Amino acid sequence: MPDWNLIVAEHGTAVWRCVYRLLGDEHLARDCYQETFLAAMRARGGEPVKNWSAMLRAIATRKALDVLRARCRERQRSDPSTSPDWLASRNGHAPGAAAEAEQLRHAIRQALARISPRQAEAFAMRHFEEMNDGEIADRMNTSARNVQVLVHRAAAKLRDELPDWVHEDALPGVTP
């Protein structure tokens, strides 16, 4: 049995940052954080793990994106939070830069939930986790070249998916 104290102590912060970054919700992130370590425990099948960091961050990314997609589907049905007006009201008194960053995070999370899961996964690992193509390829059982294609296509799709207001200079409700 591996030393989970050591593994969680060493990689817990990176996993936590990964899931919280994608979900933006502490409660959801906590579930996802636990599920990540549980999945790692079950996935290794007694085999030694060469790169715990890459393995854990890849699992965390995949799980967080799964949750993000499910949550966005539900919100589209019942919650106006995808509207920039809602964001404007929420961030109306926030400092400009912080509010803008929050809006951008919200927008890209929504966009990530709408694109192909594999593309989203590759993009998140590459640009948020800053994993190299080889590490990502290992985790996705594909080639480094294919990872580059996935990331490239993801970027193109994400640009299309980002709402118009993101591309405008005057963001709703943000104090300049």
Added chain:
Amino acid sequence: MNDRLTNPDRDRLDDAVRAMRDTPTPPTPPTEQTVRWLESIDDGRADRTFPFPFSRKTIMRIAPPLSAAAAIIVGVVVFAVMTASPRVAFADVVDKLREIQTASFVLIIDSTQGKTVLRSYVKQPNLMRQESSAMGQKIINVYDFDAGRMVTLLPDARMVNVVDMKNLTSEAPFNIIDEVGKISDEDAEFIGEETVDGLRLLRYDFVQGDFSGKLWVDPETSLLYRSVMTSVGPNGDESTIISEDFVWNPPLDSDLFDLTVPDGYRPILADDSPPQAADVAAVLRLYAYANDGVFPDDFNAFSLFNVVEVMNPPGMTPQERREFWIGFVEEVTGIQAPEPEVLRAEGQWLSGRISKAGILLGFAMESDYHWTGRGVTAGDADTIVCYWRSMNGDGYTVVRGDFSVETGVPKPEID
């Protein structure tokens, strides 16, 4: 960012990525708490429960379909043995099989939907029992193919499901001995002798219906020792079925095949009406709802476990799962904002439909079943998503993208 994502003009995606990297993060959960939880899971001490309505019991209801499919596969396995016996005189095999009154073996079904292991018992001429487990729960299916009846028992939950299969059995191998007369040996090739588990066995490669594979026969007994069969779906997904650990003519207690509902067991389904195509349509509606309105790449009896995954996304809080499931109920029943009692009743009704759909699909797979719904959008009334030969012999049954069902129609002409 050093690696700019796009043109040199202002790229808001670039800004968004930077904002994500700089996300302010609350403190990491305490290491000790996480480790304690992990160790409790590893020891089996933690109780990982499932939220309403996918309780463990509900998940178990999805198992019968797989068993129904496996029941058919058993017939295929026996078929294959008969087909592939050029080094063992066919008449010898027939005679040998006629002597078989009971058998036990293990079926391992490995597909894109995961791996399932079924311990199977057969008693001639028409009884079968299969034992499996999923999510830590034991599942027992007992079939009487002559009576057209299947009983599913969940011993831990003390729940029972009785299904009328009478209108489904026309295509099922209800009596494997009777099938012997239909066998030809044109599709099998004798490869040679091979040593397996220290035994000298005869190896044959064969094609049987949608399956291809290899099997090993014990020359001493002229009976099957092991087989590995592979089926490739229209989308290239492989399913492998391994049958092994055969014991021929073991003493099997008749209680193993008792279809009587034990005392103290509660029924899983509110009714025992036969599965219908509308059940398949209902499950497809759920799947499409959970999959952003798009039908899956493939959908058959093996897919039912995948339905569980799709409909039960990880990482949700109990409240969020509940809301997610309210959406399902609203989608299929049209009841908006159901009260808790209504939700529970409808959730159970839906679970029953999932089970019945799987049973129907298990048999439909042996009845010219085709899935043509890959990438089709829910609501598309012009596109057929699946069809199969109706089991009452009256033309074909068709399900369209708008979940409408037609029966008794000519075979669709779809490439």
